[in-house]
Amino acid sequence: MSDTSRAHALALDARDPLAPLRKRFRLPEGVVYLDGNSLGALPDDVPGALDDVVLRQWGVDLIRSWNDNDWWNAPTRVGAAIAPLIGAAEGQVVCGDSTSVQLFNALVAAVRLRPGRSVILTDPDTFPTDGYLADSVARLCGARVRRVPAGEAAAVLGGAEGADVAVAAYNHVDYRTGELRDLAGITRAAHDAGALALWDVCHTAGAVPIDADAHDLDFVVGCTYKYLSGGPGSPAFLYVARRLHDVFDPALTGWHGHQEPFAMEPGYRPADGIARARIGSPPILGMLALESAIGVFRETGMAAIRAKSLALTDLFIACVDELGLEVATPREHARRGSQVAVRHDEAHPIMAALIERGVIGDVRPPDILRFGFNALYVSYSDVVDAAAALGDVLASGSHRDPRFAVRATVT
């Protein structure tokens, strides 16, 4: 049995090598924040960095900032800062736009790279936007979407249908259950079938090592407002493996991806390298806030983050077990991301009651309570405090207060 006492949690905090990084985030008093898998907490560096962007770069340097403060290169520069966090060598990551837009662009490019193949393979339980965009790309490109659970994807790719798959597009983590998918295995099966592999790492970037280069991933799309704490609606990123750069042929041929944008030529000539994946004017405020936010990752490494994340989720699972609740997240480390999902018929009012007590997570239909653990700022004592609050809510029945029947929680 794990020791779930608060004393033990405090002891773990005392010897946690990442504990000093907690003060790099501004966490409100009285809150245990377990929703960093949806919106990361505010990094302490961000307000000052944004003040500089707004007051000096925009306010004083004005248009000159595109050169003088290097706004022009922000998409590839911030991409380069994200690269080591997903195991990518330089020059393969661009930052910009939303996850949805990047998924669309990558899916079109993937289908075009496999002419004669008609299938986009994806998960019936994929995050909704991934599925909607797969359907949209299939319609535009004359392909079709085949929905196969992640656990069966390798077998399908290895069977007769595999030869018709252009791209296997999967989520690294199931956004509901927190299950970590077999990224290496599905990628290998896709390649063995002659297909490409596209991974949505929204729920792992900054929390779980991804090793994009080592696993020969083709395309990786992720958001930056979850474990990377880039801020609300901060721009997404796209990784394109270097071997595809010369043939990468995206749909969104915006002028920032042109070989010579300021030649203002009438015809599109794609830029070399990952700059080809640029689209239009980047969202500078959000992108430079993000750049500042991820500075904290230079002070640690993904291995240390992963180790603590697993220890935090191990401890929370032990606490939830003691409460007799159903854990929907796999217990094996190799199959777990950085969140713990608890299944309960009253998930919604329970979470509303927890939030009122200062323990913030979220819910996903139909019956999932989600608790996300960002190793950079969540402590072991947070974990036992959150579990204690959950136990109190259930023991007292406070979630049955009619106020909690109507509360809406989004994103």
Add this chain to the structure above:
Amino acid sequence: MSDTSRAHALALDARDPLAPLRKRFRLPEGVVYLDGNSLGALPDDVPGALDDVVLRQWGVDLIRSWNDNDWWNAPTRVGAAIAPLIGAAEGQVVCGDSTSVQLFNALVAAVRLRPGRSVILTDPDTFPTDGYLADSVARLCGARVRRVPAGEAAAVLGGAEGADVAVAAYNHVDYRTGELRDLAGITRAAHDAGALALWDVCHTAGAVPIDADAHDLDFVVGCTYKYLSGGPGSPAFLYVARRLHDVFDPALTGWHGHQEPFAMEPGYRPADGIARARIGSPPILGMLALESAIGVFRETGMAAIRAKSLALTDLFIACVDELGLEVATPREHARRGSQVAVRHDEAHPIMAALIERGVIGDVRPPDILRFGFNALYVSYSDVVDAAAALGDVLASGSHRDPRFAVRATVT
């Protein structure tokens, strides 16, 4: 002859009804800023508004802000604030993403709305990204792009080819010359031919009345970092005429455009109304900065802004005439936007020398000096001061200093 004296300019400033709005912007000392057609100056309200977004909404309210600070509705709420500036009744404008992405989405939707027609009609001198995306959409949708100058578009639409045009996609203002196109005439000709009209109003939104509803425009795309002063890379907007809402069928079917996003359904069911044009998570920092920035428009109206803009450009043209330079911008008010383009073989070094003197404009290839006039913060004395600096540079030959041969100016 116009009076181009500084004394007269000061007299005009003294009776300018918009003059008090200048203090709503933070303009650096010693700068005459005539590049607000590329990046608008910093509105005084923005830093405080952003502080609240970052420190309180993100930092303290955290994920709850999607509900409690209504982040969720920001795209349609900010769209609703932009609507009156382009002459749109409520519920037809959404804010988000880049101009390039919005153009792509609108073009696909337009082509789909005219099945059996194969032509996207656009301008050979369109802003580059518009042309690149027209080519991309044509390729994806099995259409083709026909490039016809704006001045000939109505004739082509009225001829035999008109029956094959799906959409006429034009820029309201030529980004190089500042020429204002015949929005009403081309739109009417498009509709008479059974085609749709898409207008890119990047260079007019906030400077020239657009009257989207009155002119029966179908789609309007614009950026917000020029005359709307939303900040670097602030999100674009898309207007879709209400009569098209039920049949609008865009390519970028992101989950924010779903009828019930938080039902997390596997299939896409488009939202009603303009919300269908939402894509992914909106860039909250940039969007709320923009929301704050455009508050100043509530204190005046597009007619007053247009009147002053024309007076400013009239005065600048008179000054440039006195310098004996070639004005590339039409002199008729009905054919002029809010910028004045001066043609000169040495455009690039001249602008570099001007910028060093604190007069900021920009250049466009091959030989255009651009000066943009935002009536909210540019004064008549700015105009004569800028012209005087231009005259000084040319008289002294200071632009021939070798330093200015290499200077790059972007966006």
